[in-house]
Amino acid sequence: MKKFPNPKGPLSLPEEKKRTTSEGSFYERVFELARQVPKGRVTTYGAIAEASGLKLSARMVGWAMNGAGHVKPRVPAHRIVNRNGMLSGKHHFATPTLMQELLEQEGIQVKDDKILNFKDVLWLPGTKPTAKRSAKK
Numbered sequence: 001m002k003k004f005p006n007p008k009g010p011l012s013l014p015e016e017k018k019r020t021t022s023e024g025s026f027y028e029r030v031f032e033l034a035r036q037v038p039k040g041r042v043t044t045y046g047a048i049a050e051a052s053g054l055k056l057s058a059r060m061v062g063w064a065m066n067g068a069g070h071v072k073p074r075v076p077a078h079r080i081v082n083r084n085g086m087l088s089g090k091h092h093f094a095t096p097t098l099m100q101e102l103l104e105q106e107g108i109q110v111k112d113d114k115i116l117n118f119k120d121v122l123w124l125p126g127t128k129p130t131a132k133r134s135a136k137k
Contacts, residue, residue, distance in 0.1 A: 030061050030064040038123060040107045040121065042079045042080065042081050042118075044122075081115060085122075086114050
């Protein structure tokens with residue numbers, strides 16, 4: 001029977017995911033990029049995957065975020081959402097509403113598990129942290 005790691009337990013990576021580059025492992029790079037997301041902003045799994053050099057590995061970023069709660073220094077995993085602004089990783093937090101609560105504490109509006117002003121609070125890795133864009137119509 002195949003065994004799978006406990007998503008709530010300590011981070012233990014299979015050997016194939018421990019491959020390193022000159023900048024360290026893929027997971028370390030993902031965590032480094034996630035730490036750069038400014039307070040009050042969010043980014044996507046795909047944007048982090050692309051910035052880490054593996055454009056088609058958004059699911060691997062999600063897997064890394066699953067273990068982010070056990071990493072030091074702290075990783076603000078609540079700021080990583082799916083490409084539509086949905087809180088798709090919320091079930092990996094201690095409570096079902098914790099991800100939303102953390103985002104709301106930073107001024108991000110969430111309704112029905114979706115960020116309301118997603119385009120305004122979206123931050124892409126490699127860009128300078130700027131003020132949130134104002135909603136112009």
